[in-house]
Amino acid sequence: MNIIPAIDLRQGRCVRLLQGDFNRQTDYGNEPASLARTYESIGFRNLHIVDLDGARTGQQLNLSIVREIVASSKFAVQLGGGIRTQTQIQSWLETGLDRVVVGSLAINEPNQVRKWLNTYGSEKIVLALDVNIDADGVPFLATHGWTRTEDKTLWQCIDEYADSDLKYVLCTDISRDGALSGPNLALYAELRERYPQLYLQASGGVRNIDDLHALRNIDVQAAISGRALLDGRITKQEVSTFLPAA
Numbered sequence: 001m002n003i004i005p006a007i008d009l010r011q012g013r014c015v016r017l018l019q020g021d022f023n024r025q026t027d028y029g030n031e032p033a034s035l036a037r038t039y040e041s042i043g044f045r046n047l048h049i050v051d052l053d054g055a056r057t058g059q060q061l062n063l064s065i066v067r068e069i070v071a072s073s074k075f076a077v078q079l080g081g082g083i084r085t086q087t088q089i090q091s092w093l094e095t096g097l098d099r100v101v102v103g104s105l106a107i108n109e110p111n112q113v114r115k116w117l118n119t120y121g122s123e124k125i126v127l128a129l130d131v132n133i134d135a136d137g138v139p140f141l142a143t144h145g146w147t148r149t150e151d152k153t154l155w156q157c158i159d160e161y162a163d164s165d166l167k168y169v170l171c172t173d174i175s176r177d178g179a180l181s182g183p184n185l186a187l188y189a190e191l192r193e194r195y196p197q198l199y200l201q202a203s204g205g206v207r208n209i210d211d212l213h214a215l216r217n218i219d220v221q222a223a224i225s226g227r228a229l230l231d232g233r234i235t236k237q238e239v240s241t242f243l244p245a246a
Helices: 031-041 051-059 063-072 086-094 102-109 112-119 152-161 186-192 208-217 237-241
Strands: 002-010 013-018 021-027 047-052 075-080 098-103 127-134 137-145 148-153 168-173 199-203 224-227
Touching: 002 051, 002 063, 013 031, 013 199, 021 098, 031 063, 047 051, 047 063, 051 208, 063 075, 063 086, 075 127, 086 098, 102 112, 102 127, 102 137, 102 148, 112 127, 127 152, 137 152, 148 152, 152 186, 168 186, 186 199, 186 208, 208 237
Parallel strands: 002 047, 002 224, 047 075, 075 098, 098 127, 127 168, 168 199, 199 224
Antiparallel strands: 002 013, 013 021, 127 137, 137 148
């Protein structure tokens, strides 16, 4: 299983939000590029960047930082946050990014996103499908920075891409994001069972190395970790068995 460290950018700084709430922010400093270099030195080969300013305003306020990280590292970098147009996709890919992450539009405008998959290929587009789990255990999709829960379920959305070349799905259980409460193993196991052809990136709740082993045991291909790595809850020695050089 591939471990993908996450760097969330807001006003040029590395931060973490609790369950996507901008009023519950933890600041991790103003050197995102330095943090990226640290992750690269550990042996990670992929990096997930979230442009929180882009997600909130639609403007690429952290473009220079992303360019610096891409130019100064060998990471395969994927980025999400406010990507709403083909012009934005083209602009980000031209910085050297490997993949762009599309969220709300993937849910509300699947026809458009299918066209982008056809234009850029399955290796360049990741669908970010974030869910709120209802009382019956049904995963309903959230959009607009997690402020709106849609009537559409996770399964209905993915089924809309059955005739496309969709490969990458990044799924977050919002209730667990930044909460260090453990990943939703039941959700990811069902995702793997329903859609074995997809490359699943699990996000939300990872708190220690045991959680990563649990995700690997249910055949999740990748896990994104933000706070657990930032807080030192997962050490370099612990992740070594997951790294390509191990």
